[in-house]
Amino acid sequence: MARTQAADYDERKQAIVEQAAALFATRGFNGASVADIADRGKISKSLIYHYYESKEDILYDVMISHVRALEAAAADALAGGAKPEQKLRDLTQLFMALYVGAADRHKVLLNDLDYVPKARRAEIVQVQRGLIESVRALLVEIEPALKKREGVSLTAAMLFFGAINWTHTWYDAKGAVSPEALANMVVDMTVAGLARAAEG
Amino acid sequence: MARTQAADYDERKQAIVEQAAALFATRGFNGASVADIADRGKISKSLIYHYYESKEDILYDVMISHVRALEAAAADALAGGAKPEQKLRDLTQLFMALYVGAADRHKVLLNDLDYVPKARRAEIVQVQRGLIESVRALLVEIEPALKKREGVSLTAAMLFFGAINWTHTWYDAKGAVSPEALANMVVDMTVAGLARAAEG
DNA sequence: CCTACCGATCGGTAGG
DNA sequence: CCTACCGATCGGTAGG
Numbered sequence: 189m190a191r192t193q194a195a196d197y198d199e200r201k202q203a204i205v206e207q208a209a210a211l212f213a214t215r216g217f218n219g220a221s222v223a224d225i226a227d228r229g230k231i232s233k234s235l236i237y238h239y240y241e242s243k244e245d246i247l248y249d250v251m252i253s254h255v256r257a258l259e260a261a262a263a264d265a266l267a268g269g270a271k272p273e274q275k276l277r278d279l280t281q282l283f284m285a286l287y288v289g290a291a292d293r294h295k296v297l298l299n300d301l302d303y304v305p306k307a308r309r310a311e312i313v314q315v316q317r318g319l320i321e322s323v324r325a326l327l328v329e330i331e332p333a334l335k336k337r338e339g340v341s342l343t344a345a346m347l348f349f350g351a352i353n354w355t356h357t358w359y360d361a362k363g364a365v366s367p368e369a370l371a372n373m374v375v376d377m378t379v380a381g382l383a384r385a386a387e388g
Numbered sequence: 389m390a391r392t393q394a395a396d397y398d399e400r401k402q403a404i405v406e407q408a409a410a411l412f413a414t415r416g417f418n419g420a421s422v423a424d425i426a427d428r429g430k431i432s433k434s435l436i437y438h439y440y441e442s443k444e445d446i447l448y449d450v451m452i453s454h455v456r457a458l459e460a461a462a463a464d465a466l467a468g469g470a471k472p473e474q475k476l477r478d479l480t481q482l483f484m485a486l487y488v489g490a491a492d493r494h495k496v497l498l499n500d501l502d503y504v505p506k507a508r509r510a511e512i513v514q515v516q517r518g519l520i521e522s523v524r525a526l527l528v529e530i531e532p533a534l535k536k537r538e539g540v541s542l543t544a545a546m547l548f549f550g551a552i553n554w555t556h557t558w559y560d561a562k563g564a565v566s567p568e569a570l571a572n573m574v575v576d577m578t579v580a581g582l583a584r585a586a587e588g
Numbered sequence: 589c590c591t592a593c594c595g596a597t598c599g600g601t602a603g604g
Numbered sequence: 605c606c607t608a609c610c611g612a613t614c615g616g617t618a619g620g
Contacts, residue, residue: 214502215502216416216417216418216500216502216503217416217418217419218416218418218419219418219503221613221614221615222614222615222616223613223614223615231593232593232594232595233615233616234593234594234595234616234617235592235593235594237615237616237617238591238592238593242615242616243615243616299499300416302414302415302416303416303419338564339563339564339565340564340565340573343565343570343573344573344577346555346558346559347551347573347574347577349554350550350551350552350553350554350555351547351550351551352550353550353554354550354553354554355546355550358546359546363539364538364539364540365539365540365543370543373540373543373544373547373581373585374547374581376581376584376585377544377547377577377578377580377581377582377584378577378581380577380580380581380583380584381573381574381576381577381578381580381581382577383580384576384577384580385573385576421601421602421603422602422603422604423601423602423603431605432605432606432607433603433604433606434604434605434606434607435605435606437603437604438605442603442604443603443604
């Protein structure tokens with residue numbers, strides 16, 4: 189029988205991305221060394237290079253795992269026969285939950301994308317564009333008057349993402365506003381603003 | 389006569405922050421070296437250390453100059469007898485103009501605040517808090533029903549800043565939506581969402 | 589001839 | 605306002 193991969197190969201690799209995400213989130217990509225990641229995992233640097241070809245590869249993995257999870261959440265929210273506004277509420281709830289549950293990866297995605305080499309960065313950006321397009325399409329379903337004004341619907345989608353993406357810098361889930369109320373507030377703002385944009 | 393400062397002291401210092409802001413914006417604080425800044429300005433590293441005690445000091449200067457400019461813009465918008473919603477529109481226009489005009493400093497403020505040493509970071513954060521409070525107070529003036537629901541008005545203010553602060557990652561002033569239209573769209577969203585939040 | 593892993597150290601460059 | 609350097613640490617790789 190041919191020798192196979194270690195039984196715990198995947199778990200070990202997952203542990204490395206997880207620890208790298210935490211360090212990149214607090215110190216930034218250039219501020220956290222491969223030695224730091226090794227120290228945190230109580231493993232050798234060489235073992236990290238057994239799993240990853242380069243430090244940039246780890247960064248890519250931190251980000252792609254996060255945007256793929258967001259992509260899956262968006263697909264969940266869009267499936268089924270709910271009304272478009274309800275789909276947007278579902279999507280927003282799921283995104284906010286991922287932003288909190290994967291706070292490190294989310295912060296790294298927002299701050300350190302520039303350090304991913306061009307080709308792999310393009311792949312991440314493409315997934316992000318798909319997420320934006322899903323939201324933009326939902327907004328047009330909610331407000332059909334914007335069907336022929338793509339610039340306006342895209343702008344509304346970007347303002348929506350602006351509002352939710354950076355909640356991680358200030359939002360406290362234990363404060364006066366629950367995560368659900370926050371998500372609904374963003375959707376309310378977006379939908380109400382959309383109606384005004386459709387008039388003007 | 390005692391020896392005085394060089395006649396061009398301030399201009400030289402300004403040139404250093406400007407070039408540092410550009411490098412920090414594209415490569416991040418840890419990705420841009422002091423030698424890089426010196427090269428760009430065609431000066432020596434030592435001259436930089438004549439104007440600044442440390443690399444962190446340059447970073448602080450990049451940020452404090454930007455938030456002070458925003459503070460002055462907010463004061464301008466709040467002065468005079470316009471209605472609160474018009475004041476919010478004026479403030480948003482002025483902020484967006486500064487975000488575009490000082491795009492490097494703005495990006496650095498959003499990405500690299502963690503690298504400023506604690507004491508000076510607290511100073512920057514305090515100015516930012518003042519800006520947030522100005523907007524929150526305006527929102528309560530616009531929608532008095534939120535007077536006793538500070539959590540909600542603060543959340544609305546943070547979503548407002550989320551929407552405008554990160555326009556720099558995607559917005560193109562030469563595209564289908566003018567800066568004025570963009571600013572008005574954010575205000576429309578915020579005000580319309582505010583009305584819904586006041587109901588619920 | 590493979591995968592899994594270590595202690596030690598490489599050539600270069602960082603902030604000061 | 606410069607050249608010449610420093611202690612330390614960087615990402616990545618050697619032999620075994």
